[in-house]
Amino acid sequence: MHIVDGALSNPVVIGGAIAAAGGIAVGLKSLDLDRIPTAGVLSASFFVASLIHVPIGPSSVHLILNGLAGLLLGWAAFPALFVGLLLQAVFFGFGGLTVLGVNTVNIALPAVLAWMIFGRMIGRGSPVQGAIWGGIGGAFSIAATTAFVALSLALSGDAFLPAAKLVFFAHIPVMVIEAVLTGFAVLLARRVKPELFLRGSPA
Amino acid sequence: MAHALEPQAKTLAEATSDAPYGVIGDLDPRIRIVMACLFAIVTVALATIPALISALSTSIGLLLLSRLPIRRTLKRMAMMDSFIIFMLVLLPFSMPGEAMFTVFGFPASWQGLWKAIEIALTANAVILSLMVLVGTMEPVTLGHALHKLRCPEVLVHLLMFTIRYIEVLREEYLRLRSAMKIRGFRPSTNWHTYRSFGYLVGMMLVRAIERSERILGAMKCRGFSGRLMLLQDFCMTRRDYVFAVLFSLVCISLLMLDFL
Structure with a gap:
C-alpha cells in the first residue's frame, strides 16, 4: 500500500505533504503531557502489529490496523502513524521520502474518519455490538485507504487507472481480514478493559 | 515486513x-x-x-x-x-x-x-x-537531529517513545506467539485463526495501554513536566x-x- 517516490505528480505530492502537516499539527495539539506515553506506546504497538502475517489461502497478508489505531487514538493517529511510516522508510526502505506526506494522509485520514464515524458506537451496548461496529470501522478504514491510494494514483495520470483499480480489488480480502481481526480485538478489549472505550473518546 | x-x-x-x-x-x-x-x-x-x-x-x-x-x-x-x-x-x-x-x-x-x-x-x-x-x-540520534532541525518537540517525543517501545512490544508479541504455539496453535485460513489473532492484537493493545499508564506514573514520579531533555549536541x-x-x-x- 506504500506509494514510492517518482510515481506521483508534483501537485499530488505537495498537496499530500500539506494535508499531512495539517493533520499532524491537529494531532499534536491533542497530545498533552498525560497522553504522550500512551500515544507513543500505541504507535509502537501498531508498528509491531504490522509485522503480523495472517494466512489467507496459499498466501498471507500483513496487518495495517489503521482503523483500530484511529479508534484508540483519534486525531493523535496522524502523528503516530506518521512516525511509523517514517521509521519504516528510513530503516526498512519501505515507501519513500517525498511521498511520506501522501502516504501519511492515505493511512491516517481513514483512521481519523473511522474514529469520527464509529468511535461512539464502540463503547455502547454489549461487547459483541461494540465488536461488530469495530469490525465495520476496520473494514471502512482499509477501504478508504485503498480508495485514497487509488485516488492519488488516478490524480497523477490516467495511465495509473488500471493499477489503481487493481489496488482496490486486490485489497478486498485484506478488508475482510482487518474487519474480523479489529472486531475480535475490540471484543477482547471490551471484556478485559471495558473502560478503554467507555468515554467514547480516545484513551 | x-x-x-x-x-x-x-x-x-x-x-x-x-x-x-x-x-x-x-x-x-x-x-x-x-x-x-x-x-x-x-x-x-x-x-x-x-x-x-x-x-x-x-x-x-x-x-x-x-x-x-x-x-x-x-x-x-x-x-x-x-x-x-x-x-x-x-x-x-x-x-x-x-x-x-x-x-x-x-x-x-x-x-x-x-x-x-x-x-x-x-x-x-x-x-x-x-x-x-x-x-x-541510531534511531535515537535521528530523534535528536530532527529536534535540532526544529521539528515540533511533541513529535520528537512521540518518535522517541515509539523507538523505545517497538522492541519491548515486539518481545511481548513474540512471547504471546510462543505461548500460542506451545498450546498447539497453527495459523491457517479459518475462523479460529482469525479469532486468535484478533485476541492477540487486542491483548497487545490492552497491555500496551496499561504499560503506558505505568510509564507515565514512573515518569511523573521523577518530575516529568512534559519536556524531555535532549542532551546530544552536534x-x-x-x-x-x-x-x-x-x-x-x-x-x-x-x-x-x-x-x-
Missing part, C-alpha cells in the same frame, strides 16, 4: 556504537538528513533516463562509502521493488503510445515502459540514499561542510544532466 526484522537484526533502541559506518557515519546527522531530503527532491525532479541512472549510481556510491552490508541493503531495496512490480508491469499496457508488442491482444507501449523504468530508478535511488544517509544513524566540522558542498554539486550536476 516480518522478514525485515530478522531475529538477529539489531533492534531500533539498541546502541551500536561499535559499528561505524565509514565516511558517512562520521558526518553530522543533521547534514545527512538535509542532504537526503535534497537528493530526494532533486531525484524526483529528474525526467531523463541518463540523469536517473546517474542518480542511482550516486546512491550506490554512497552505499559503498558507508560500509553497510551491501547484499542485505540491496535485498531490502529489492523487497520494496516487489511491492511496486505490479504497477510497473501494468504501465506499458495502460499508457497509450507506440506499440512494442501485444499480450493477449493488449498492446504494450514503449512510452509506458520508459515511464515504468523512470519510476523504478527514482524510487530505488531515493530509498537507497535514505537508508544509507539516515538509516545508518557541531558542524569542516568535513561536514565539504560533504555538503560536494553533495550539493552532485545534485546540481544531476539537474544539469537532465536539462542537457
